[in-house]
Amino acid sequence: MSGLESLDSDICAALSHCLKSILLAFASIKIKLCSSSLKNKWLCGCEIKQALFCFPCLIFGGETAWTKIGVTDLQHLNAKIDKHENSFKHIHNATNLNLLGKVDIRQHIDIGYKISIQRHNELVDKNRYVLDKILNCIKCCGKHELPLRGHDEKVSSKNQGIFRGILDLCINLNSSLNDHFEKSTVFKGTSKTIQNDLLDSILSVCRNKIVNEIQQSEFIYIIVDETTDISNIFQLVLILRYEVQGRPVERFWSFANPNGHNAEALSQTIFGLIDPLLEKSPNKLIAQSYDGAAVMSGQKSGVNRVSVLDEVVGVRLPRAVQTRWNFNIRTVNTVFEHREDLIICMDKIIETSLQAKTINQATGIKRLLEDSDFIFWLTIFHKIMPHVDCLYSSVQARKTDPVQVNNAVKSFINEIIKIRDNMSSICSTVFNQSDINYIIHSNKRKTNEDPNTTKRIIALEVCDVLITQAKDRFSFNEHLTTALLFQNEYYPKFNDKFPIDYFQKTINCYPFFTKERLRTELEVIYSRDDFRLLKGIIPTINYIISNNMNDLFKEVLKLLKLLVVIPMTSSEAERGFSTLIRIKTCLRSTMGEERLNALSILSIESEMIAEDIDFNKKVIDNFSSTKNRRMDFIHKITP
Template sequence: MICSTELALLGTASIAAQLDFAYRQNIIKHNEQVDKNRYLLKRIINCIKFCGKLELALRGHDESEDSENRGIFRELINFTSELDTILKEHLKSATLFKGTSKTVQNEILDSMLEVCQQEIRQQINAAEFLAIQCDETTDISHHCQMVMIFRYLHEGEIQERFWRFLSVTDKTAEGLAKCIEEELGPLLKDSPHKLIAQTYDGANVMSGSSGGVQTKIKQKYQNAHFIHCYAHQLNLIMQRAASQNPKVKVFFSNLSAIPSFFSNSTHRCDLLEKIVKTKMPKVAPTRWNYNIRTVSAVFENRESLIDCFRELENKCDKTITSKEAYGLRRALEDSDFIFFLTFFHKTLPHVAILFNQFQSRNKDSVQLLKDIEVFEKAIVLIRDTTEDIQQTVENEHGDNGNKRRKVGPEERNCIIAKEVCDIIIVQTRERETFLQGSSRSCIFIRYTKLHKLFEIFSSKNTEFSCDLLSNGK
């Protein structure tokens, strides 16, 4: 009897729910409140997504009620509330949760990241192969972080996904490799063979063949072949060339000081435009295209810059400005500085051209090999003419009153310049070797596909026409 009763009532609402009107009303109100909260949260999330898409800071310096500028996020919320009466009423009446505090913002950002990472995990699990790219970045508070990016094929399209910022305390190869493995471990726990490529810059700690990060990662993920990061190739060539000799370091330090000097004062900029009739490139010492523009600007306007610094040195009331102007004027008149300025004015334009070729989307490895060959010939030609550069500098500028001391041949400027050229050539040939391997791989892949296509035609008893293939039909 009891079983029959329970069977008859199966799937029906409880009697308490049918009889208790207040209970049913509470459920309706609860569901309505849930829908409203979701609607409000969606509006807040959309505002955060808007700021993120445009890379705008969420919080302002002063978010108090009396502030005229409460930050982009708060002002965007206020603007949205003018168009949305539900959000406006919520901001006025809410006492527990408004959704605008920094704590809520951080929690929403963490939740959004978790949702994105869940989707990325699912796509990686479904993908057959995975490649990673890691690079170092420094935030506005000067904290070093490592960025991790995943590349994989999803539904026939290549996807490139940001994974997360990793806080790095141990910057050795062991520490960086451990940090990367901690992220890869949960993703590739059952399929380590999926990782087929790892991409970093050309620094030894990352790309070293004996003790670098790429070697340590490959010990665990045997298919993870190292690939040079194209975004860093030319930057690292010049970084290594500039870091090998103290004189070259001093030259680039003095060179960077010139635009920095003028960027700190409108009065200095006005005098620069008045005397030199040009502007210095903006300060960005980590970018080598910046150094190329600075070298060109200083080389072409050296005499005018000397006059400008002399004017500031003699007529400026500020002692610090006079001292800095005096030091930079002396640097511009120094024969060593003039030599390296002339040398890099000849060298860096070739680096800029090769850099642009590497960044071009229309270049393949075969074309890049030809560009590298042209670049190497140009650098070798400059290397063979360093004595001529030294002689030209001495003839045109003399020693500028500086007594030259007798030094060994290893310390002469032309020897240093040749060393710089040698480093550039060696580093470029490293990339050339990698590109040659890529070119051979491409040829092998093309041959494999052609062989497979031939098999398809043969299996269908169809005549294989090379003419049709060459015509792309």
């Protein structure tokens, strides 16, 4: 007797024994089948209760009237029988009764078919192993921002590209891979089509993860910015910021190419990107920020004759980088501090160079360094830029909070006011320098005004513009006030006197909070010593979540998550930990390749990918389900 037949006999014996036990149990309580004259064979009766029951439902469970109470209304018996007989539960139970003790047909499956499924799954395991290694090579190239394909990937090529080089190394170190690539004729995974399909699957899996995170978060903030790659192709980039397990995260979503540079074209492009994300929950969008085009390095960003410059000045000028010009502080300071050394450097270049173009350029730079207008504005901005640097550092700090930003803005405005008040003294110092060349510009209209007085007036206007812009760009301050509610050093003070002004501004800014509940929760926090030890918003969130107090402080937790997600200011497109910085770094070494979104997400979101231990499995599943592949990557399940 075979193993399968033996198993069937055991099952039959067990079920038969079970059936006999059930029937004996029913016999002991004097239940007997009704007369055969009744056409409903499932009916049975109880002499004790003097009622009718459904035998299949008694065994497997069903309506209470037919299993526990019993039917005694003989006048409406036929109607009750018809209704019960046509019910889903009765038919299902009757079917189970008829099959009770019989061998399931699925147990009769052909042994050969089982063996074929087993062999298929073993082959799938090998195929998925190979694809997993190919995927790791692609991820390695993307993570380190290396070009995926070479210019010539033919077998005869001496340089087939970095991806092929990494893959060849893996093949040489892995006998299973080596065996596959030597014998396989249908799938090697090195073609451009397969690479593109894998990149599409990677992008799909990453976006699915981001969408799932957004669905679990309460608020979302979008960042939109312009940037360009090294080929100077204009790109619009969308970044999503939200909260995951008490910490803020920024995720790269997509590049886009607007049809134009006007407000309408940009708006249509942005809406096309975010509408699918917020279609089901548009109220999650709590903040947004936009920024203009980045100032790219020009043709003269490189410094010629660096050796001469190093010899004379002893330092190297900071290289122009892809960032906002108003934060190019080091360049201003270096030129101011080494202006005389730079003039000597230009003189040496003029004396030693044999090229007329180089001499002309050096002469022009020397003339500019000695120009009165240039020296005046260089001095003014040398005074201003250190304060810009302090403001920039405060806004860009990784552990900044709205309170620090607000204080930094106030400090910046006060310092600019001091410079403005001291402008007469600064101008006098510059005008009295002996090495200034006062160049007469022929294209300027002749006036009786003193040029020095005009410069001083313009410098005062520059200070006024900086003060006005600082106030305007950081104008949305209600959420900065909200953060004052969570300064732990003031909790004892708030416990004695509740900060009603801060609280009311918060409610005015975010009216969707339950006012009474939020105040009560804040009062509890201010009164407890354990909360007074928590410094910062994120530690407070983690403390509430880790101790399962989400429901107790639900309004406070919602407010804390909101503060984590929203930007510190209205111009926060380039915070220090921002994904935008990583995107621009990536684009500096990335040409306009196909699948740019996928290649960029491999580099920018490499940490998110590394945290997902099943990432490769998800990509392979997506890859195998999108098209009919020539190799099998999907397991079969044995019935």
